[in-house]
Amino acid sequence: MVFDIEMIKAVYASFPAKIEAARKAVGKPLTLTEKILYAHLSQGDASGAYARGKDYVDFQPDRVAMQDATAQMALLQFMQAGRAKVAVPSTVHCDHLIQAEVGASTDLEKAKNKNKEVYDFLASVSNKYGLGFWKPGAGIIHQVVLENYAFPGGMMIGTDSHTPNAGGLGMIAIGVGGADACDVMAGLPWELKFPKLIGVKLTGKLSGWTSAKDVILKVAGILTVKGGTGNIVEYFGEGANSLSATGKGTICNMGAEIGATTSIFGYDEKSEAYLRGTGREEVADLANGIREHLTGDPEVYADPATYFDQVIEINLSELEPHINGPFTPDLAWPLSKFAAAVKENGWPQKLEVGLIGSCTNSSYEDISRAASLAQQAVDKKLTAKSEYTITPGSEQVRYTVERDGFLGVFENMGGVVLANACGPCIGQWARHGAEKQEKNSIITSFNRNFAKRADGNPNTHSFVASPEIVTAMAIAGDLTFNPMTDSLTNEEGQAVKLDEPQGLEMPTKGFAVEDAGYQAPAADGSSVEVIVDPKSDRLQLLDPFAAWEGTDLTGLKLLIKAQGKCTTDHISMAGPWLRFRGHLDNISNNMLIGAVNAFNGETNKVKNQITGEYGEVPAVQRQYKLHNIGSVVVGDENYGEGSSREHAAMEPRFLGVRAILVKSFARIHETNLKKQGMLALTFDNPADYDLIKEDDSIDILGLETFSPGSPLTVVLNHTDGTKDSIKVNHTYNEGQIGWFKAGSALNLIKAGK
Ligand code: F3S
Numbered sequence: 196m197v198f199d200i201e202m203i204k205a206v207y208a209s210f211p212a213k214i215e216a217a218r219k220a221v222g223k224p225l226t227l228t229e230k231i232l233y234a235h236l237s238q239g240d241a242s243g244a245y246a247r248g249k250d251y252v253d254f255q256p257d258r259v260a261m262q263d264a265t266a267q268m269a270l271l272q273f274m275q276a277g278r279a280k281v282a283v284p285s286t287v288h289c290d291h292l293i294q295a296e297v298g299a300s301t302d303l304e305k306a307k308n309k310n311k312e313v314y315d316f317l318a319s320v321s322n323k324y325g326l327g328f329w330k331p332g333a334g335i336i337h338q339v340v341l342e343n344y345a346f347p348g349g350m351m352i353g354t355d356s357h358t359p360n361a362g363g364l365g366m367i368a369i370g371v372g373g374a375d376a377c378d379v380m381a382g383l384p385w386e387l388k389f390p391k392l393i394g395v396k397l398t399g400k401l402s403g404w405t406s407a408k409d410v411i412l413k414v415a416g417i418l419t420v421k422g423g424t425g426n427i428v429e430y431f432g433e434g435a436n437s438l439s440a441t442g443k444g445t446i447c448n449m450g451a452e453i454g455a456t457t458s459i460f461g462y463d464e465k466s467e468a469y470l471r472g473t474g475r476e477e478v479a480d481l482a483n484g485i486r487e488h489l490t491g492d493p494e495v496y497a498d499p500a501t502y503f504d505q506v507i508e509i510n511l512s513e514l515e516p517h518i519n520g521p522f523t524p525d526l527a528w529p530l531s532k533f534a535a536a537v538k539e540n541g542w543p544q545k546l547e548v549g550l551i552g553s554c555t556n557s558s559y560e561d562i563s564r565a566a567s568l569a570q571q572a573v574d575k576k577l578t579a580k581s582e583y584t585i586t587p588g589s590e591q592v593r594y595t596v597e598r599d600g601f602l603g604v605f606e607n608m609g610g611v612v613l614a615n616a617c618g619p620c621i622g623q624w625a626r627h628g629a630e631k632q633e634k635n636s637i638i639t640s641f642n643r644n645f646a647k648r649a650d651g652n653p654n655t656h657s658f659v660a661s662p663e664i665v666t667a668m669a670i671a672g673d674l675t676f677n678p679m680t681d682s683l684t685n686e687e688g689q690a691v692k693l694d695e696p697q698g699l700e701m702p703t704k705g706f707a708v709e710d711a712g713y714q715a716p717a718a719d720g721s722s723v724e725v726i727v728d729p730k731s732d733r734l735q736l737l738d739p740f741a742a743w744e745g746t747d748l749t750g751l752k753l754l755i756k757a758q759g760k761c762t763t764d765h766i767s768m769a770g771p772w773l774r775f776r777g778h779l780d781n782i783s784n785n786m787l788i789g790a791v792n793a794f795n796g797e798t799n800k801v802k803n804q805i806t807g808e809y810g811e812v813p814a815v816q817r818q819y820k821l822h823n824i825g826s827v828v829v830g831d832e833n834y835g836e837g838s839s840r841e842h843a844a845m846e847p848r849f850l851g852v853r854a855i856l857v858k859s860f861a862r863i864h865e866t867n868l869k870k871q872g873m874l875a876l877t878f879d880n881p882a883d884y885d886l887i888k889e890d891d892s893i894d895i896l897g898l899e900t901f902s903p904g905s906p907l908t909v910v911l912n913h914t915d916g917t918k919d920s921i922k923v924n925h926t927y928n929e930g931q932i933g934w935f936k937a938g939s940a941l942n943l944i945k946a947g948k
Contacts, residue, residue, distance in 0.1 A: 197327060197343050197344075202284055207482070207484065207485050209234070213233060213236075214230050214488050216241050217241045221241070223502070224493075226491040227429055228392055228429050228491075231366075232390075234348070234350075235256065245389040248389070248391045250389045251389075256350045256385055258283055258351035259380055260285070260344070260353040261286070261355075262287075262289075263287065263288065265354035266317055267316070267776055269354055269373030271779075275941040276944045276945055278380075279720070281325050282379070283380065288336035289329060289330055289331040290329075290333075290335045290616045291616070292313065293614050293618060294624070295613045298611055299612050307331055310331070316726055319724065322716050323716075323721075323723035324720055327716065329712055334588055334615045334712065335588045337355070338589045340358075340360065340361050341360060345368070346364065347366065347466055347489045348366070348488065349366040351369075352369050356451045359448060360447055362458045362459040363442070364460075364466055364470070373841050378870075382944075390426055390456045391425055392504050393507065394503035394505070395428055397509055399434050401437070401438070402512070403679075404516045404664070404678065404695055405516050405661075406442065408442075408449075409517045410511070411445065412517035412519045412659065415452050415525045416526070428457075429491065429503070431496045435460055436465065437465075441558030443460040444558070445555055445556055447459065448642060449524070462482055462490060466482070467483065470482070516661060517529055518658050519644070520644045520659055521542060521658055522644060534676075534677060538675065545635075550584045550638075551565050551585055551586070551665050552640065552662070553588065553618075553620040555641050556640035557589075557592055560698050562592065562596045562698075565585075565698075568670065569666060569670075572693075573608055575693075577685050579609050579669050581668070581670075581672045585605050585612045585613065586620070587615045590711050591708040620639070620642070622651060626649075626652075635652075637650075637658070638659070638660055639658070639659060642659065643659075666696075667693055733778055739938060741938050745899070747894065748825060748874075748898065751826055751827050751893040751895070752892060753892075754787075754819070757790040757793065757834070758831060759791055760836075761791075762836050763836070764837055766789070766843040767782065767786065767842040779842075782846065783849050786813045787847075795809075802890070805822065813850065816851065824851075826852050826853065827853065827855075827893045830855065830858070831857065833861050834860050836864070844871045853874060856876045856877070856878065859877060865926065872934055876907065877925070878921065879923060880922070883919075886921065893912070894912065901927070902929075902932065903932070906923060906924050908920060908921070909923050
């Protein structure tokens, strides 16, 4: 048993009382989302209602899951917290670093060699600190979580944007950055702005060619890529209860494409069947015991407009299969209108590759339905015109579908089975010829289709659909094919039609696996050594940041006055730099290289106040560091918006920047800066930004009496001998001032305070 039944028992034992307290606090019937959120308040029982979309609330998640790319820095930081073990059950999944090239076993072996140092580190650090470790080849994080860990009414965070996949089993599951994962593993609460709620009422029942994927493709078309921002999407209604648990997972997974915080379905018979089918009888029995608390209150679903901030209704009986794209997942086309759209827009009609599987769509149901079409192709003497790949989501699914003959069917049709890993879904696809950047079309059952996402070619028109539609299209090799109405010509020159796909939600013989790829941690990890090669350029153990020296900061140099947009991507660029995400020194060479210098309008070119010459931002800062001179970064509005990447806060801290002074901050980045022991300050008068000169030396005064709500003073010493003294504000509370004084939040945790 890989899941923690005692934790689930504890969550369920306190659930009814917590829901009762929440109902009293809120004063009305509750949605499922509210029940789970109020049941996970870090303060215990609810004492009042929170304002949706306004209040920041501390939660206590039950679990943490991390994929191998983001886990590196999260765990390097966790090691700084001085804990013997993780505070909540946590897992690491090796899925992102395996490149798809020729097929499962060769690709997997290659990845094991190439990423050995990362895998060795993750395996050893998991072993030491009590985390479950899923080896490369074990599967994709979200599928493995759904099969093993997700439980109705639970709350988890995961360091990947498709963590909401677990909402298919009734869990609030939210994607976060590594710093948040580190905090929760260290036992700290996790803060979230109390979300708004979108209710999606599903009526009717799916049939024929339509599948669960089409529900979210339709919702994406309605809400667009921004429509879910700050919201949790809750699905309900008889239509919801008719969907398989894995189908629900697909819908929740792709909720990330509408920007939703997460998506969720209530507990029902399908959830129970999936729990039992995946070896979690005990969890199903426990969930049955508190069944009424694992869905929204009946009054809510009877009158959703009163209880949700927005309501959408979809009739599954009338829903058509959809194809979304190209280049964005919210461009939704009903199948009947797609062929015309292809022609009108001049998209390449010839389909080059169909790709099924991934974290989004690789359940037994998905694979069996797609295989029923592949079998028809063979039986009806149709040769697939496009290349076709299958990415199983987990070793358990792969083993089972191989046992049941489906992989063989795909291979008979010319399909290639890839490793149980992200592969093309995250751009880990060595697609032959992609470098020629030719205009071409592909169709996938994945979730994202932004330009370059799958193969790096900006001219690849990528469309998203269900595995069934992808398979039918790959057989036809033509994007204008409509399998519901059109015929194909087979090898014997006959016109044949594909029948509707058939499949099973779960295997009649049950799931099976020989080696799931799981490695349990040592019961006592105290003597386990964490493996980091000191010569590695990808991994580096962290040293704690120095505590505050106890005085005002004087004689700081201006490093850069950034102008206009400065997102976390400008501060810590992604792309090739991601290779160094576990090596703070190396990745710091990208610090602020995307920010525009207000004095010359250029990027990565700032004045070095020691030499008077212009140089690259990281190089100039390294020279200040060498001379023990602190520096200040000045920025514009909404500084640090974008992804929650903690590197954007760690790099300046590591290189010796002492303060970030801006017109306004994006909130997550501001908090990340505080956690790293940095000063995050805002101009009281935004026009003071104009007073900052290129050669300024800067003092920050008032730190000895640093306290919540009281401003600090910044003195700008200009080279002409004049000075400007300006008022700057901050949002530090007592605890956060403690982080600053200790040098970082982790230093404080380590000190046991
Ligand atoms: Fe994410 Fe796809 Fe992997 S969306 S977790 S990259 S399979």
